[in-house]
Amino acid sequence: MKKKSITVPDPIVNIIDLALYYGKTKALKEINLDISKKKITSFIGPSGCGKSTLIRCLNRMNDLIDSVAIEGCIKIDGQDIYAPAVDVTELRKKVGMVFQKPNPFPKTIYENVVYGPRVQGINKKSILDELCENALKKAALWDEVKDRLRVNALDLSGGQQQRICIARAIATEPEIILLDEPCSALDPIATAKIEDMLVELKKDYTVIIVTHNMQQAARISDYTGFFMLGELIEFNVTTDIFTNPQEKETEDYITGRFG
């Protein structure tokens, strides 16, 4: 990291000197950062600053892009996730992801939620039923859909679809949930529901969220990292970032003077 940073308590993720190239373009420049367990950490910064690229490194989504080359190291629970022995499927089970646009499968609500456990080989209906109910409850959706679990998930509202996606991620019992601008396609009410839910979720999970909505980062996250042009400019307790940032670039960005 270039400048101001802090040490967080009880880190679950350690990002050490991480650099990432798309072909010859260096999209992440020697990122050093720890993520605290069972906290919400948000990444903010102008478009193209590398924040989404960084969270995609945490469950190796970037492996799917041919031109990507990675240097440095990411450890989750002390284990290097880029080590040759790592089973990427297991990693993605442990590190779930939710995307910007809700992307439920064209299946029933129930089948969406139990998709992960089924892939993992769980077929017993009673277990799947329980996993489905728990996941939907944690995603604050159970009361709204419990009577229509056989309805196609695509028939739900955008906010509900996004919570289905979060329930789908929770159903595989991950440790970490990554969210890449999960509310940018939602209205303020649906956004408020997701935010309340995320704050509940941090009792059990570590949440990492990329957001363009700075008020959202300020409202829900415990720690905030500000990125610019592939660099982590500043990482600190969220209230400090939004009331008294130490770096001029952070100040200029969050006060709307550029970006």
Add this chain to the structure above:
Amino acid sequence: MTREAYHKALKNLESEVLQMGNMVAHAVRKSVEALQKRDINVSNEIVKNDLLINKKRFDIEEKCISLIATQQPMAGDLRELTSILSIVTDLERMGDHAEGIAKINILLGDEPLVKPLIDIPRMADIGLSMLDTCLKAFIKRDIEMARRICNDDDQVDALHDQIYRELLVLMMENPKIIHMATYLTWVSHNLERIADRVTNIAERIVFMVTGKMEEINVSKY
């Protein structure tokens, strides 16, 4: 409001704080001059004009609240707006103290003063110079300038002590002047409070620039 318009609105607010500061400085200066010259017309004017200072404070507050509600200011901008809310409260109270001095002059009527006014105008001069420096520090974001102001407050406190002692002796010597002398201690008290309010503003300037709340002046009173 575009981002550009918002930043312009912030700058305009700074000018309005300066204007309000100048209105208050004028009221303080004139209140003591009127007392020296025993000019009740000027004192009446100060009492009347205090309403304008109050109104200015509400105008600035409303603009701050509107910017907070519509622009979601962050970091330095947020600190500036919350500081302005606090600064205008202090300025408004200083205006009330000037009004207090004007009212004392009105109450005194044409009764002669129990002693010549020497230290009271001196207190006013120091207080006004502190306010002037403070407004400059606000515009320049100069925290060293703001911190220095607080040293001057000690001089004002010392003069207040001196005036109080002097008047106490006069009252012991001649109990008939007690009510007149008490009025003068109130004038001195008002000036002491004015200087203290300036140090509050200085503390806000330090917060506005550094983000740290610190008490830079522990007043004797």
